[in-house]
Amino acid sequence: MAGREWGLFLLRRFAGTAAVVALLSAGVFGLLYLAPGSIQQTLLGTRPATPETIAAIQARYHLDEPLPAQYLRWLDxxxxxxxxxxxxxxxxxxxxxxxxxxxxxxxxxYGALLALLVGVPLGVLGALRRGRAADRLVVTAGVVGLSAPPFAVGxxxxxxxxxxxxxxPVYGTGEGLAGQVWHLTLPAVALAVGAVGMFVRFSRAALIREFDQDYVVFARARGLGGAAVLGYxxxxxxxxxxxxxxxxxxxxLAGTVLVEVxxxxxxxxxxxxxxxxxxxVPAVQALGLLFTLLITAVNLLVDVGYSVADPRVRLGGRTS
Structure with a gap:
């Protein structure tokens, strides 16, 4: 049954991914051709645009074909x-x-790791000190982080x-592992600031809800220590x-655009x-497709992680 459930889950996700990728690629393809300017202008620059030159460019990039034919050629x-x-x-x-x-x-x-290492402990601190000064400080810091655009923080x-x-360093990627980590620290922090606020909100709210559950009250009544209760x-x-x-x-993945610039x-x-x-056009279409696949892969890993983290959660969002 487990193998069949996994197979059906992956089949549904791959079918959904294919539909999303096809729709997004078609949308990007069409919007780029509706935007001002043209490939001919990009290639020619300031050079004179003779009819022969334009015809050669159109033939080279198949621009003389109907738009649906160009899209199908690219998709193939x-x-x-x-x-x-x-x-x-x-x-x-x-x-x-x-x-x-x-x-x-x-x-x-790097940015996600920094956000996780800072945001979750702060959320735990806020939940343990709910209603106190430390909790208010954590919540305020989370709101400020969520409100800060990554490029402004950068x-x-x-x-x-x-x-x-x-x-x-002001710019560059560095050489070697240590050099790359050093160069990427400030960009990663710029990405992580807002993510810390989100981790604080989710982890704090989740822990506060769990602390009010009956099993926590029962564990404390049996004399379990605070560390054990927090672990559960x-x-x-x-x-x-x-x-x-x-x-x-x-x-x-979307925020890297402004941070990298x-x-x-x-x-x-x-x-x-x-x-x-x-x-x-070819580069934009390929990048749009790649970002779609990356985001879909992250969502797929999260869905699988649900069933690993909590056996009560079954693949596809159903509970046993």
Whole structure:
């Protein structure tokens, strides 16, 4: 039964993912062609646009075909592993993404780890000191963090800790593991500030709800120590914390666009900005598809994590 349930769950998720990716790719494809400017203008620049040159460009990029035919041609290439060629650089889009993807994943992972290590303990502190000064301070800090845009936090960190104190580099990725961690610390903190506030809200609310449950009252009546009771409550609070983790990671994937531009990092976010600016249609379409797949993969992992964290939660959202 478990194997069949897993199979049905994965089948439903893959079917849903395919539908979302198809709709989003079609939307991005159409919107880019409706935007001002054209690929011909991007390639020609300030050079004179003769009819022969324009015809050659249209033939090279199949721009003389109807829009549905262009989309189906691109989709067929995706299914065969061909993401196309960048209009801006002339490089294969797959190579461009492969060079920048590790940096973006490292930045998102670093930021999520910082947020988890800071946000969950603060949420636990707020729940244990509910209604006291420490709780009010934690809640206030969480609200401030949620209200702070990542790019604004990044600019403040650059002014204070990079330009002012000189503790961190202003830009660049560094060399070696230690150098990369040092260079990515400020961007990761900029991403993590808002995520800390979300972790605080979810973990604090979940623990307060668990502390009011009968099993906690019974455990305390039997004389169990505070650490043991907190362990039981934390275990039963994992599902809301996993939900927060999924929301945070997907939000960070979108937030890297502004943060990477702020810190001049050569990741997927800066690549997307440059591609949109220069109307690099193949690159924008591939990046849109990649971000969709990444977000879907995060949601899939969170769904699987529910059943691992709490055996009462069955795949697909049903409870036993």
């Amino acid at each position: 290439g995706i299914l065969h592993g061909d993401l196309g060629t960048s209009v801006r650089t002339g490089m294969p889009v797959a190579d461009m993404i492969g060079q920048r993807l590790p940096l973006t994943l490292a930045l998102v992972g 600019l403040l960190l650059l002014v204070v800790f990079a330009a002012g104190l000189g503790w961190f 409550a934390l275990r039963n609070s994992l599902v809301p914390i996993l939900t927060a983790t999924g929301l945070i990671v997907t939000g960070m 702020t810190f001049a990092l050569p990741g997927l976010g800066s690549l997307l900005v440059d591609s949109v600016t220069f109307k690099d």
